[in-house]
Amino acid sequence: xxxxxxxxxxxxxxxxxxxxxxxxxxxxxxxxxxxxxxxxxxxxxxxxxxxxxxxxxxxxxxxxxxxxxxxxxxxxxxxxxxxxxxxxxxxxxxxxxxxxxxxxxxxxxxxxxxxxxxxxxxxxxxxxxxxxxxxxxxxxxxxxxxxxxxxxxxxxxxxxxxxxxxxxxxxxxxxxxxxxxxxxxxxxxxxxxxxxxxxxxxxxxxxxxxxxxxxxxxxxxxxxxxxxxxxxxxxxxxxxxxxxxxxxxxxxx
Amino acid sequence: xxxxxxxxxxxxxxxxxxxxxxxxxxxxxxxxxxxxxxxxxxxxxxxxxxxxxxxxxxxxxxxxxxxxxxxxxxxxxxxxxxxxxxxxxxxxxxxx
Amino acid sequence: xxxxxxxxxxxxxxxxxxxxxxxxxxxxxxxxxxxxxxxxxxxxxxxxxxxxxxxxxxxxxxxxxxxxxxxxxxxxxxxxxxxxxxxxxxxxxxxxxxxxxxxxxxxxxxxxxxxxxxxxxxxxxxxxxxxxxxxxxxxxxxxxxxxxxxxxxxxxxxxxxxxxxxxxxxxxxxxxxxxxxxxxxxxxxxxxxxxxxxxxxxxxxxxxxxxxxxxxxxxxxxxxxxxxxxxxxxxxxxxxxxxxxxxxxxxxxxxxxxxxxxxxxxxxxxxxxxxxxxxxxxxxxxxxxxxxxxxxxxxxxxxxxxxxxxxxxxxxxxxxxxxxxxxxxxxxxxxxxxxxxxxxxxx
Numbered sequence: 001x002x003x004x005x006x007x008x009x010x011x012x013x014x015x016x017x018x019x020x021x022x023x024x025x026x027x028x029x030x031x032x033x034x035x036x037x038x039x040x041x042x043x044x045x046x047x048x049x050x051x052x053x054x055x056x057x058x059x060x061x062x063x064x065x066x067x068x069x070x071x072x073x074x075x076x077x078x079x080x081x082x083x084x085x086x087x088x089x090x091x092x093x094x095x096x097x098x099x100x101x102x103x104x105x106x107x108x109x110x111x112x113x114x115x116x117x118x119x120x121x122x123x124x125x126x127x128x129x130x131x132x133x134x135x136x137x138x139x140x141x142x143x144x145x146x147x148x149x150x151x152x153x154x155x156x157x158x159x160x161x162x163x164x165x166x167x168x169x170x171x172x173x174x175x176x177x178x179x180x181x182x183x184x185x186x187x188x189x190x191x192x193x194x195x196x197x198x199x200x201x202x203x204x205x206x207x208x209x210x211x212x213x214x215x216x217x218x219x220x221x222x223x224x225x226x227x228x229x230x231x232x233x234x235x236x237x238x239x240x241x242x243x244x245x246x247x248x249x250x251x252x253x
Numbered sequence: 254x255x256x257x258x259x260x261x262x263x264x265x266x267x268x269x270x271x272x273x274x275x276x277x278x279x280x281x282x283x284x285x286x287x288x289x290x291x292x293x294x295x296x297x298x299x300x301x302x303x304x305x306x307x308x309x310x311x312x313x314x315x316x317x318x319x320x321x322x323x324x325x326x327x328x329x330x331x332x333x334x335x336x337x338x339x340x341x342x343x344x345x346x347x348x349x
Numbered sequence: 350x351x352x353x354x355x356x357x358x359x360x361x362x363x364x365x366x367x368x369x370x371x372x373x374x375x376x377x378x379x380x381x382x383x384x385x386x387x388x389x390x391x392x393x394x395x396x397x398x399x400x401x402x403x404x405x406x407x408x409x410x411x412x413x414x415x416x417x418x419x420x421x422x423x424x425x426x427x428x429x430x431x432x433x434x435x436x437x438x439x440x441x442x443x444x445x446x447x448x449x450x451x452x453x454x455x456x457x458x459x460x461x462x463x464x465x466x467x468x469x470x471x472x473x474x475x476x477x478x479x480x481x482x483x484x485x486x487x488x489x490x491x492x493x494x495x496x497x498x499x500x501x502x503x504x505x506x507x508x509x510x511x512x513x514x515x516x517x518x519x520x521x522x523x524x525x526x527x528x529x530x531x532x533x534x535x536x537x538x539x540x541x542x543x544x545x546x547x548x549x550x551x552x553x554x555x556x557x558x559x560x561x562x563x564x565x566x567x568x569x570x571x572x573x574x575x576x577x578x579x580x581x582x583x584x585x586x587x588x589x590x591x592x593x594x595x596x597x598x599x600x601x602x603x604x605x606x607x608x609x610x611x612x613x614x615x616x617x618x619x620x621x622x623x624x625x626x627x628x629x630x631x632x633x634x635x636x637x638x639x640x641x642x643x644x645x646x647x648x649x650x651x652x653x654x655x656x657x658x659x660x661x662x663x664x665x666x667x668x669x670x671x672x673x674x675x676x677x678x679x680x681x682x683x684x685x686x687x688x689x690x691x692x693x694x695x696x
Binding site: 258259260262279280281282284285288296299300316318319320 | 397399400401449450453456457460463464468469470525526529533672673675676677678679682683
Binding site for chain 1: 441452674
């Protein structure tokens with residue numbers, strides 16, 4: 001893979017993570033557990049779709065084929081998406097939503113912290129802006145992990161169930177592949193192996209405070225970011241996300 | 254079903270920029286103070302309305318009562334000597 | 350500021366409910382109170398939460414403010430229906446921000462109702478059990494992307510027309526909430542009209558989509574102003590109390606006058622054969638509103654009444670464990686802090 005190709009892949013990963021998770025969170029809008037949290041979750045969704053726009057715009061620019069952010073978001077099919085499997089998992093309930101968010105925010109925070117040192121000026125600028133938002137997301141999801149984990153018997157149970165289900169998707173976050181490696185060598189992205197200890201430590205700390213058990217996982221699922229595999233959920237996300245553009249191709253909206 | 258333990262009501266005060274005082278923005282519900290701050294941030298500063306937030310549980314606010322307002326506030330009405338316009342100075346005197 | 354905005358500690362603000370109110374003062378009769386109250390209103394003074402007010406004024410306000418709040422949060426549903434299908438990322442963030450604003454507006458309004466001694470949870474119960482009303486417009490379905498444009502343009506347009514005079518409502522907290530709401534809503538209508546404009550200038554299919562949306566949303570939008578003045582049972586008293594500043598028919602007329610040229614600019618046709626400009630009066634004349642349909646939808650038999658209430662109930666019920674857990678955790682933490690402090694004292 002040339003450096004440009006690898007960079008395009010890398011930006012797609014970042015952009016798709018933000019887009020798909022932002023989309024998932026936007027499904028909560030109007031259906032939150034209380035008005036105040038409806039607004040809070042939507043704020044995070046807005047941050048993420050905003051980040052997706054900057055990242056996909058830049059990805060399109062790097063690709064150099066004259067595509068736009070919307071071309072990338074609305075005309076690729078499942079196997080061309082590069083988001084982590086974690087972020088495409090359904091909302092299910094508030095527990096799944098919070099666990100998914102925390103597992104992702106924890107990684108996203110460390111990643112963006114590192115990206116503010118990137119040699120790629122454009123990416124660095126995006127990361128600096130996003131990091132402020134992500135810092136807040138991590139604070140929000142960490143607090144809710146603790147609140148619900150250590151809340152009532154019922155909330156504890158729901159959180160543990162969600163964690164048991166979702167944890168298998170967390171391995172992919174900090175496992176580097178070729179593209180990660182290439183970006184690291186070019187000074188564009190961080191060495192994921194070096195982020196892993198901090199990631200694991202934070203998970204441990206928050207779970208302890210939330211009185212939740214770290215699930216024992218024999219095998220972690222992966223394939224989202226390198227395009228080998230997705231879960232069946234992504235197809236339905238795209239069916240909704242892309243409906244208008246697919247039904248009326250090539251129009252201005 | 255919920256056992257009807259509602260989140261308490263909080264009053265939110267926002268400083269719109271440094272140099273100005275906090276001003277009452279409205280109220281919201283939150284389970285605790287930290288959450289009240291975050292909810293206030295999400296609800297009342299979505300358009301850059303603030304640089305600082307105060308929250309206080311509504312039940313902790315003591316307010317003066319309107320039926321005492323005459324005795325509380327009217328006595329200040331005739332103390333005109335507290336205002337600069339009470340004092341007559343010739344126009345020639347500047348910077349006063 | 351003479352009176353304070355916080356009523357919560359002093360819910361018993363009404364002569365009928367409060368003994369302490371009469372402490373140290375001679376008891377004027379109810380009549381005098383009401384005369385004084387009306388005099389304050391007539392002098393354009395604002396009424397604040399702890400001020401004396403007729404029970405009926407308080408009840409009218411709680412009813413109107415909570416209906417307004419319910420309308421905001423039920424109103425999130427038809428537009429929320431397209432959040433996941435918005436046709437571009439720019440449209441997606443704009444729509445999401447708009448629907449989020451509506452949640453905020455609901456919240457401000459419930460807050461205003463709470464200054465009158467109502468509790469948000471009780472108000473929500475009334476919504477969920479079908480006891481409380483909300484704007485009938487939100488019981489219509491959003492079937493195409495153009496509906497999002499039409500809602501922003503027409504429904505928000507009508508809402509703004511209703512809401513701007515409420516910024517001068519006699520009740521302080523309601524008026525203040527409305528100032529905030531109106532400030533924020535200014536982008537909503539533009540957002541909608543921009544969508545309509547893009548469609549109207551687009552392909553044949555897009556134009557058709559826009560026209561179809563106008564066809565379906567026009568009449569329900571006119572109904573948003575409520576029954577005709579002669580059938581409106583609340584108007585006269587609300588006008589006297591300056592809760593309302595204009596009658597339903599006055600506002601409806603203003604809406605038609607402003608909106609008809611906007612439709613023309615889009616090149617779309619308002620679905621009313623009787624619509625014509627009267628140069629003498631300077632107003633548009635328009636056809637008869639189907640009030641049977643209005644009453645049918647208001648009383649629960651509109652196209653989406655059941656789905657809307659079901660969605661609201663579901664969100665509330667499924668959120669119960671989250672709300673309970675947050676309270677339980679806050680309590681646990683408070684106890685732990687207290688215990689730690691005590692231990693420190695002992696040590």
